[in-house]
Amino acid sequence: MIDEEIFRLMEEEREHQNKTLSLIASENYTSESVMHALGSVLTNKYAEGVPELRYYKGCKVIDKIENLALERLTRLFDAEAGNVQPHSGTQANMAIYFAVLNPKDYVLSLSTVNGGHLSHGSLINFSGELYNFVHYGVDENGFIDYENVEYLAKKYRPKLIVCGASSYSRIIDFERFKKIAESVDALLMVDMAHIAGLVAAELHPSPVPFADFVTSTTQKTLRGPRGGFILCQKKYERIINKAVFPGIQGGPLMNVIAAKAVCFAEAMTSEFKSYISQVLKNAKEMAEKFSELKFDVVTGGTENHSFVLDLTKFELDGEQFSRMLEEVGINVSKQTVPNDKLGWKQASGVRIGTPAITTRGFDTDACDKLVDLINLVVRDFDGSKEYVKSEVAKLASQFPIYNYNNKHVDD
Numbered sequence: 488m489i490d491e492e493i494f495r496l497m498e499e500e501r502e503h504q505n506k507t508l509s510l511i512a513s514e515n516y517t518s519e520s521v522m523h524a525l526g527s528v529l530t531n532k533y534a535e536g537v538p539e540l541r542y543y544k545g546c547k548v549i550d551k552i553e554n555l556a557l558e559r560l561t562r563l564f565d566a567e568a569g570n571v572q573p574h575s576g577t578q579a580n581m582a583i584y585f586a587v588l589n590p591k592d593y594v595l596s597l598s599t600v601n602g603g604h605l606s607h608g609s610l611i612n613f614s615g616e617l618y619n620f621v622h623y624g625v626d627e628n629g630f631i632d633y634e635n636v637e638y639l640a641k642k643y644r645p646k647l648i649v650c651g652a653s654s655y656s657r658i659i660d661f662e663r664f665k666k667i668a669e670s671v672d673a674l675l676m677v678d679m680a681h682i683a684g685l686v687a688a689e690l691h692p693s694p695v696p697f698a699d700f701v702t703s704t705t706q707k708t709l710r711g712p713r714g715g716f717i718l719c720q721k722k723y724e725r726i727i728n729k730a731v732f733p734g735i736q737g738g739p740l741m742n743v744i745a746a747k748a749v750c751f752a753e754a755m756t757s758e759f760k761s762y763i764s765q766v767l768k769n770a771k772e773m774a775e776k777f778s779e780l781k782f783d784v785v786t787g788g789t790e791n792h793s794f795v796l797d798l799t800k801f802e803l804d805g806e807q808f809s810r811m812l813e814e815v816g817i818n819v820s821k822q823t824v825p826n827d828k829l830g831w832k833q834a835s836g837v838r839i840g841t842p843a844i845t846t847r848g849f850d851t852d853a854c855d856k857l858v859d860l861i862n863l864v865v866r867d868f869d870g871s872k873e874y875v876k877s878e879v880a881k882l883a884s885q886f887p888i889y890n891y892n893n894k895h896v897d898d
């Protein structure tokens with residue numbers, strides 16, 4: 488039976504994605520090979536446990552798939568060990584906390600308002616409820632305040648320090664974080680979800696040599712399926728595996744694990760490195776062009792795939808502006824700016840990211856054009872709306888979603 492209602496909605500969403508542009512820094516478009524693995528018979532199989540140590544029988548092929556995913560993951564990031572089972576980045580973070588913390592233990596992390604993730608101790612998340620998170624912040628220019636990290640580490644002597652962010656456009660000094668962690672006998676966890684693709688392409692410093700644990704998603708700059716993974720030193724492998732299953736999850740999603748394996752292989756190619764290099768060029772170009780047009784770019788620019796526009800001077804908040812952009816076919820996420828007074832529901836800014844448009848083939852000229860259109864929206868929404876809408880539609884059809892090379896990994 489074909490579920491016509493759902494099929495129709497899937498087609499509607501396909502058309503929506505094709506006709507609009509996503510500047511959401513955490514979004515991307517996977518390859519057809521990744522989607523092929525996702526929609527496969529692998530979804531039929533239960534495989535609780537780890538390869539060669541399963542609770543259900545019939546896992547011989549499944550074991551080969553998970554071992555291949557693991558081997559590719561650890562090779563891609565040059566890590567000693569890993570786990571490919573976390574259903575998401577939050578599950579990966581939860582597994583680390585479950586493995587090394589007791590309820591009420593102190594943990595140090597970047598606050599959500601300054602770019603940290605919900606699972607880094609937000610009070611509306613399990614992490615903030617179970618553990619005593621203390622937050623370091625950013626300075627008045629939006630840069631991580633390492634002296635504040637050091638001060639808080641000495642004051643609270645946390646068991647774990649978390650770095651990595653959902654919204655931070657500068658390179659994080661992992662070595663400095665490691666030194667701070669060592670000075671107070673804390674463990675260091677790096678959540679590299681946003682920058683994983685940049686690290687894989689060796690166009691961003693890797694946290695692996697410095698962190699006890701690295702967590703990530705696979706769907707962002709890495710351009711894989713929605714899912715998570717963990718990297719760690721060999722000595723932590725057993726406690727991490729136990730924390731993931733049976734600690735916080737049941738059966739792994741084997742179709743997703745196969746899709747992760749495809750994504751890891753794709754990320755090893757020279758095409759992927761060129762793609763990430765263009766993601767970085769496009770982000771830099773857009774941040775510079777916004778600055779020329781007198782927008783306030785938090786930290787004054789970017790060293791990765793994303794940046795934040797502070798809209799305060801336009802008397803607009805992030806919620807209002809992202810709604811205006813949605814009306815003309817551009818999707819962004821609202822974002823709090825450093826030490827924001829407005830809170831997350833309104834937020835004083837929007838986050839801009841280039842991974843998705845770069846997958847569609849955007850070069851710096853197309854990015855300039857897009858910035859000009861966004862500039863029109865901010866300065867004269869009513870007067871420019873229809874024009875911008877039609878120009879966005881033109882850009883979207885000029886750069887269709889599946890125009891990039893969907894080769895099978897072993898072609």
Ligand code: DSN
Nearest residue numbers: 512513576604653654
């Ligand atoms: N929600 C994601 C983001 O947009 O950054 C993080 O998981």
